[in-house]
Amino acid sequence: MKKTPLFQTHIDAGAKMGEYAGYEMPLFYPLGVKQEHLHTRAQVGLFDISHMLHIEVEGIDAAQLISRLCPYDASTQKLGEAKYTFLLKEDAGIIDDLIVTRLDDARFLIVANAGCADKDLAHIQDTAKDFTAAVLPLARGFLAVQGPQAEAALTDAGFDVAQMTFMSGTEPKADWFVSRTGYTGEDGFEIAAPVAEIEALAAKLLSDARVEWIGLAARDSLRLEAGLSLYGQDLSEDITPHEAGLIWAIPKDLREGGAYIGAEALAAKIKEGRKRMRIGLLADGRPVRAGTPLVSADAVEIGTVTSGGFGPTIDGPMALGLVNVADADAPMFALLRGKSIPMTRVKPPFTPHNYKR
Template identity: 50%
Template sequence: MNTLPQHAIHERHGAHFAPFAGWTMPIRYPLGVKGEHLHTRNQAGLFDVSHMRNLEVSGADAAGLLARLCPYLPHDQAVGTAKYTFFLNEQAGILDDLIVTRLSDDRFLVVANAANADGDQRHLEAHAQGLNVTIKHVPRTFVALQGPAAEAALAHAGLDLQHLAFMDATETDSGWFASRTGYTGEDGFEIGIPNDQAAAFLEALLEDTRVELAGLGARDSLRLEAALPLHGHDIDPDVTPLEAGLVWAIPKTIRSGGDYLGAAALTAIREAGKPRARAAFLPEGKAPVREGVRVLTDEGRDVGVITSGGFSPVLERPIALALVRHQPDLGPLHAELRGRRIPLTPTKPPFVPHRFKR
């Protein structure tokens, strides 16, 4: 089991730990999931996401390698910007979702989900054979500071990032990385810090009353309110970006007929029609309808499954994402929960509006 480089800080701040994707992770702190969630929406939550792997892809063929593996246009990506993209398999299923930042002309940072990190790195290395590309794992402390007070709290701790707009990125110092990104739906930043400088920086942030530590529990409830997909749950190697409602991340010119891995399958599915589509639901009543619960029509026909479901601390009601058969006339849908029929009202995601600083 891997331990976060700043484990001692979390321990000192009363974290409850649990294993996640091979790491001992802080799930929550004494404030509790709900408190951490609301604090992030109202001020700023500090998440240690050092379990996510930082991979530096560099060399003359770096953009070419990424253009082959990801359905976006790395050659056109401006230096100092980050893109949300994926690794696809031949069937256009999502192997992982990623943030790829162009650090310089021939240097990219790929941030991968912990559970897929080994596979992602092998995938890059396998396809880098014969190319002028180096793939380097950069172990460091990686944190997200999310919420409306994030910019001010970082400035107070000595890191002025107000010049960054949403999805901008910069290297502030040797070994440091900062981008105006995150996975909560709030304005905020993700920051890479050399391990030997991280404790002092995090403690400086935590002295600020606007900042509270937040664990994986709040991270999950925040991203669900923002209707952001979680790999291994809402998306996986059997789900395509078309079905997942993530086609916005693929530039229009290569949605059909691109030459990245999975392009042919994606083109074929676009022509034939996607078999399933993502849906967002407000389950009636107070009971959370969680992952794995089936989605049924009035006649009891099984047409889908809840992929993420929980309780929204902001809306104070259950919310859920699902994958449902792509068919216009399914009629009213419900979930069956402990023998009771829970009507599912479709809604337009996100459940809580995004507040990115564009």
């Protein structure tokens, strides 16, 4: 398995390690999953996300290339603006979900999921053959600093972030990148730094009593409470943005067509009307996990749980499901080891977002 630059740091911190996206990653620390989750909601959680892929796109056609790859017009993107978007197949299935930040007139940074790194890079490089733009994967350390006191902790650590708002990014110095983004629903930042400097950065942040290491288990419960989709579970190549409840990320004028890959298919599917949709669910009793069938009152399968677990903040089980549109408002149950668990449809997020707009 691959290791991030902070592997030994996690071992020294007493982390329980496990495999994720081909990397040996910290699952949890001695604090424990529930307390890590609650600490992030109350103070500051520090996450190693160095497994994620950073790709710089630079050249006179950089904006045109991004606009071909993703369903938005990158030429209108402001400097320092970060966009949540997708790579789509020709049939409008989601190759990956991304954040793309405009760093300069002819330079963009793509941050992609670790599990999709190889296929994303190949797809971007192949598409770039028709454009005057260089595609450069970057070797970096990457940290997420999340929680209501994240801004204060970073300010005390010497970062000038108080004026940044949600979905913005900047380069404080050469080969560093800071964005006000995250995957927890809390206010927070993601910081990329050279591999040789990431360990010192982590140590500096952890010297603040408000900051604790947080593992992947709590990261998952935090993102699920926030109603955020996880690629490989809630999103995949056979799910469109429309079905995933993410059509808001595509400008209205581009839902009827455009220059991006998958535009024609997406427009046709939107016109036809979706047959499946993502919904939020609360379970009556025990948590239900991804892959659990969802059935109607007469035991007919109508969908599946795509993500599920226990939410420490809401003190109960929660889930995201992909279900038939025709059955989305009817009574439904999760079929768990032969037992029917009543499920109540709710609108995500399960706990409010706390982004700084």
